[in-house]
Every structure is written in structure tokens, then in C-alpha cells.
Amino acid sequence: MRALIAAAIGLAAALALVSAISAVGSPTGETSPKPLLTTVPGPKR
Template sequence: MRVLVAAATGLAVAFAVVLTLTAFGTPSGGTSPKPLLTTVPAHP
């Protein structure tokens, strides 16, 4: 029974954290206009 209470408490805390982060909205930031390099450049 204690395991079920602990699991329910953990889920409730996780749900509260998600709701709190959602309430703040998306962070004000941007992405870089430069593309990421996916290959290693050739050595000279």
C-alpha cells in the first residue's frame, strides 16, 4: 500500500512541475541561423 501512495505522490509532483513550467510559457530565446555541421571538415 505504501508503494501505491509513493507512486501516486510522485506522479502528482511530476504533474505539478509540468503544469508550473507550462504556466510560465516558452522561454524568450532564438535559434542560431547557422546550420549545424554534421560532417568533419577535411584537414588541409
């Protein structure tokens, strides 16, 4: 029974956190026009 209560409390806390983050929304700003490097650049030839 304690495990069920703990799981319910954890689920409620997770849902509250997701709801709070969704309510705040994404921050305003601009993205960088430069692409990110995903690989190590090799030697220039």
C-alpha cells in the first residue's frame, strides 16, 4: 500500500512539474545562424 501511495505522489509531482514548465512557455530569443559541428573536422587539404 505504501508503494502505491509513493507512486501516486511521484506521478502527481511529475505531472505538476510538466504543467508548470508548459505554463511558463519557451523562452524568447533567436537561434544561432551558425550550424553546430557534430563531427571533429579533419585536416584541410
